Amino acid sequence: MAAKDDRRASIKLSTVDDLFSTDESRADAQREKVVEIPLAEISEFHGHPFKVKADEAMLEMADSVKQYGVLVPGLVRPKPDGSYEMVAGHRRKKASELAAAETMPCIVRELDDDQATIIMVDSNLQRENISASEKAFAYKMKMEAMNRQGQRSDLTSRQVGGKLDSADAIGKEAGESGRQIQRYIRLTELTPTILEMVDEKQIAFNPAVELSYLSEKEQQNLYETMQSEDCTPSLAQAQRMKKLSLDGRLNMDVIFSILTEEKPNQKEKLHIQRERIERFFPREFTEKQKEDLIVQLLEGWYRKRQREHER
Known part of the structure; x- marks a missing residue:
């Protein structure tokens, strides 16, 4: 009798939802979805090497967010405390903050540290005007992640054997040689x-x-x-x-x-002490405006001398 009770307990009964669900609906339940997440619940990626500046391009992005919202969702991964870590979309998050938005559309994906690092670096390297230091620390982070993977090839397009192999793999994707990737990483020193x-x-x-x-x-x-x-x-x-x-x-x-x-071929530089000329310019003049004015005055002086010699 006891054995019969144990067999009954081990039988898992299907729920009504399971009985009437289709393969398509079950696959849809597993499919990633775009969800609106409060900005306050999204933290930056740990050690994020790319600078997010409130420059003119960022202000334009913020205006676009105000008008149309965030058109391309960010990518986040869940944290143990229930909040999220941004993997791809730091600039979109900043633009959303400047646009006074409270939420941002994101895809939530379970990622380990190495997976997240590789995606974070690759998504940011698509940007224009990346500084040397940003490339240096990004390449270093990606190489360290790939080296930790060892012989795993599930996250990269090829197996990774050592540092040079990693640099070659990174360089192939970035349009650089493996040696150049290593030279960039040297800048982190x-x-x-x-x-x-x-x-x-x-x-x-x-x-x-x-x-x-x-x-x-x-x-x-x-x-x-x-x-x-x-x-x-x-x-x-x-x-x-x-x-x-x-x-x-x-x-x-x-x-x-x-x-x-x-x-070699060094020419002597002209140095003018700032205090000798500073009083002649309006306080709001930039260095470029000062230089342009000096050149303009010299050109006028030169033309005047030329006319005097012609008389």
Whole structure:
């Protein structure tokens, strides 16, 4: 009798919904859907390397959201506390906030850390005007995720064996060589102040890669010297500093002597002390307006001299 009761207990009865549901309806229940999620419940992706700026393009996106809403849903993954982490759609979320929206359409997907990282990087690399530092940290995050996957190939288009294989795979998708991907990742070894100069195009990419091999203290000394002497290293100078650093012979005096040496084909720069000319310009003038006015006045002075010589 007891055995019969156990068999009855083990029998799972179908619910009414199960009996009358179709394969199509069951598949639809498993299909991802777009849902409206409160912005307050969506946090940024941990370690998100891409800057979300309230620039002119962002303001235009916010105006579009006001008029038409968010046309392309974001992608989020659920967090243990019931909130969500943004995987793709950080700019759309910012535009929604600027548009005073309370919710945003999103697809909710279960993703592990490595899956989410790869999707986050790939979706943001489609943007225009990505800075060198954004690429550097994005490529690094993606490579680390791919290396953790080891020989798994379910999340990438090819199996990943090592760092060079990972770099090749990333480069193939990004239109770069694997070696170039590794060179970008080297930039993450730069101090924030020097990396900012790279983003601002004050230091070229190739010298920056060489400078990434300097220690943090050496980079601090380099930055201070660049600021005081108003100069940046050429590729040849950066390579010399890298070699001296590896040999343990790079210090502040050596950095100064390298940066202040005359470079090939170097022309003497014209320096005008700011306090000598600042009082002649309106306070709201930008540096470009000041330069244009100086050139305009010089052109007028030059034409006047030409006319005097012709008399």
